[in-house]
Amino acid sequence: MPHSFQVRTGQAGDADRLAVLAAQVWLHTYATDGISNEIAQYVLSELTAEKFSEYLNEPQATILVAERAHYLAGFAVLKFGATCPSGAGATVELQTLYVQAHFVGHGIGWALLQAAERKAQEQSSSPLWLTVNSKNARALAFYARQGYTKVGITYFVLGDGRHENHVLVGGGAH
């Protein structure tokens, strides 16, 4: 990985940085028309240090972070025992994979995905499944190049908006 970033398991002291990083990446990726009330409410209620503290304490969840000298540039959230809704037989959801925009395209997402896939294989002998917005061309291309295939469609509801997501499943062991 570039810039000497290391992937490690998330710890209790990461919650503040994870919340801020999540809000920055989420807004940069999805709030492309500006900030609506729904967007503001979502970020302020869901992408909080309290929520990340809960994930870090949740036995069925694992967070992996990419860190250099106390700076986080990316993270992945895995949920175990989460059956793929499209029936692909996968039981580990890659709930989030975010890289700060400054570091996109430098291998951090790849390194986090490799570590997440290894963890899913070791703990559950399962490939990863995930949902990604159908308009998120960069992420769709990234996952396609990593061997992920579309197995269904689902919707992310935000206020009155209904956003189509592809359900993808990975190739399995590495």
Ligand SMILES: CC(C)(COP(=O)(O)OP(=O)(O)OC[C@H]1O[C@@H](n2cnc3c(N)ncnc32)[C@H](O)[C@@H]1OP(=O)(O)O)[C@@H](O)C(=O)NCCC(=O)NCCS
């Ligand atoms: C989608 C996203 C996670 C991808 O992460 P990224 O860090 O930009 O991607 P990477 O730089 O790791 O991958 C780019 C390429 O480097 C390759 N690569 C990097 N390091 C490598 C290594 N050590 N060995 C082999 N290949 C490597 C990857 O295979 C990939 O190949 P490609 O050029 O054929 O695509 C990132 O762009 C992002 O966070 N976007 C915003 C949020 C988002 O959309 N998240 C996904 C929503 S589900």
